[in-house]
Amino acid sequence: MNESGEYRFLPAHMAERLRGIEIGVRRPMDGSNQGLHRSPAFGSSVEFAEYREYMPGDPISQIDWPVYARSDRYVIRRFHEDVSIRCYVLLDISGSMGYKGSGAMSKIEYASYLAAAMLYVMIQQSDTSSLITFDSQIRSYHEPTGTFTRLKPMLLDLENLTLGKAGDIEAVLHNAAELIKGRALIIIISDFLQEPEKIIRGINHLYHDGKDVSLFHLMDPTEMNMSISGLTEVVSMEQEGKLIVDFGLIKESYLKQLRIYLDQLRTGCQKIRADYIFADTGMDVYDAILQRRKIG
């Protein structure tokens, strides 16, 4: 938070632009409160769901009397129930997220903007949201909240993130599936630097647990374009190790491997109905959120 009281990753102009944006889910969600999202249970919304034979004990007020008049049958008219949902934003704070190439900001900064925006949007639409940070394991966990007051600690946490070491997304996703009970929206913001098969396995676990999963895949433009030339000693930000690379020579092969990796990850997500949004750090955060909104 700066001197004017603005949160670093959720400035006022950003909050203003986010007002009115709604994030939906593909799957019915559990929820105890009235909300915007369809629940698998019947409720009191205005959206007709079905007719059911009257059963003793049902409130008489629920009998559809016009139907009785026409068919001499007691039926009860049922409506869908709209509930609020829980949204968990899983933010990758592994070492690689600290990279800043030719993008406007580092990946972790971009991810923080994105996480703050998502948390804000979800609370704004009467859902609850939670922030979970992880690298090779879950590092911090905030209980889901539906108030802006309770959002504040999460926003402040975003401003004080400490990057971890090597990440293990698959392990974290398995842990998250155990940690998060019931149906919920899981938004994973990460650079997903792990083998796509492993990542997909983790996402699959969440999906089968009834979670609606969305991935924000962040990359720096430099990572994508390899706009580096010359002989360079490349040091990994996560693992031990370094390589001497002539980017001029290796570029073609690198980009080819990158394309394969991205294709595998995107295809894997499509198979398990996870939303995959690719965003490079040169892209406007709002634009990235719009990508997700369209899907919802």
Next chain:
Amino acid sequence: MIFSTPIFFYLLPLAGLPVLFHFFFKQKKRRLLFPTLMFFHRTDPRLNSRRKIHQLLLLLMRVLLIAFILLALSRPKFQSSVQMGGRISVVVVVDNSGSMSDPAGDDKTKLEFAVQGAKKLVSSLGDSAKMNVVTIVEDPAVASGDSLTSDRESLLSLLDKIVPTDATGNAHRTLAKAFKLLKSDSAGGGVVHVFTDLQEAEWTDDALQSESADESINVYLHRIESKTRQQANAAISSIQFPRQKILARHPLKIGVVCTNNSEATANIRVNSIDNQDNKSTQKMTLEPGRSQIVEVAISPDTPGYHWLKTWIEGDGFAADNQASTGIVCGQTATVLFSGSPGEFGVLPTAFSPDNYGQLTGMISEFSRSGQIPRAQGEKPILIVTTWKEIGQNNQVTSNLRQYVEAGGNLLLVPSARRAGTNAKPPAWLGAGTKSRLSNARGIKVESMTKESGFWSRIREATGTASPENISVFTFYPLELSEEFTPLLGIDFERVAFAHRELGLGNIYVSGTAFDPRWNTLPLSGLIVVMAQSIAVEGTALEETMLSLIAGESPKGINAGGQHVEVISLVGDEIDFEGRASDIPVFSKSGVYLVKAGSEEFCVSVRSSPKEGLMQFLEGSQVQAMEKITHSVVDYNPADELQKYHIGRSRTFELFLPLVLLATLALFVEGWLANPIRARAEKTMRSESTQPPGQGKQPGDTLSTSGQEVPVGRGGG
């Protein structure tokens, strides 16, 4: 390797500049933190090695490019020189003539220095060099074949076999052989090294002027300095054979002509030994420039080959002191009488007292005049006929003339039995008879022309050339042409006995028969001496006896295509069997028997008297070799002889190949740092950076928060 502009060669270390640049201005490695090495590990792990190889190749090409350019600018010529084991053709000529046996210093003879130099040269030549060895005096022991060879060991072995000779070399023949050897080599051209003392005897030969060689052949004459000789030098300058035919039991005196060709008085001994082990020694003093004949007697007691070896002792040079003389002593000779025994008085007995040839080596045979032509085949030593006989048959007289002209002896006498000469003698005879004169008490005759050879032989045999108390009772005064020499008569108008030469033969005419009724000669011993002298007159040198000076080849041997064999009777053994035209020169004194089919030749060889002459060429050129590119250099044992091959061995201009190599290096360097590849990479880059999913396209912008933020490739 020769560099025309060596300054560029000295700049060759500059070729290492790219290496220096590589190390000093090497691109500093940047250190870059990158999110992951995952994608790098997925790439081809060989890329890094390829990059290193690429860099090394690029560096190498740049070094080579500079090196080739500098080398090309230095205009190098590759020379197949000795040091580099290059291909070079060399013929080594060693002067093994007699003069080379003189000492030259350090207790070594000139020949030893020559062989030393030749061996040094042969040893220094590379393995691929082609060479051969030739001696100035042909020596069968140093036969080196008709082509150049790389077999250095065999050539060194040949050089070890070179020994001093008594001969004068043939420089013309030697150089011709050397040039032929060089030309026979496929490479052509080359160098001829001659190790010689440049004695005028060999190097002023007019025949040398006819020899020429093209510019690809160069001749170096390594002059081995001759020391001044302090002692006198006498040489056997010639051998004088007796003017008589050689018959067994007829003693001979062979004249050995000794010449002092130095400027000091020579006190020498002339020694001799013959095949019968008769030895003799004669002392003599020879003033400078003087010659003297020493007569050495030999008395062959049997038919066959005999030899006499003569040598001089006590002078300062030995190679011209030897002479060997071979003689062929024929079987018993025949004196053919054309007529009956009674017509010739005591002559048959005077020639052959026992008529078996035991005493005089001659036998007397009688035949009719019609058989005289047969005599040409049998070659009698003498034909005796009468004035009457010779005038009767033209065919007979014609045959007699041929016989005499071929070397036969003819004695014409009046018939002791029949008076009168009747027939007119043939005109070629040049003699006739006048009217018969008779005196019962006898008329004293005297010897005439006492200086003639006939009387010289008589004088040698009897000690006097004045026959005493010889009277004639009857005789026909002779009518003589100018060719005749009166030998016996009353006066020059009444000559009774005369001699003339016709062709190679001799004709004796007598106006009186050798009969006691005609004169008193048969009563004295002189008749025998005269008869023997008439019979053996002629030359001892027959067609089968050849006399040579060492270094000469025998001429006149016609083997009719058959192989000839050379057998040594005395002197160094020569082992030769081959064609007559290939008979080697006889390099040392000796007597050799050359068998050519059924014929045999006796070759007498004496040392060359020229070899003792202290006359050597000065200066750097040999005048007689004006058509040959040559240089005379003083031989120095410490000299490196390879320097004479510089510029003479084949050279190759390397400029063009180096320019081509530099161009090649430039192309390779250009390919390695290839702009085409760079463009291809650029194209690949633009293709590879397409977004992996949907999203904004490159170049799109999104207005946000009052600022334009470039949008990368989004996906999802």
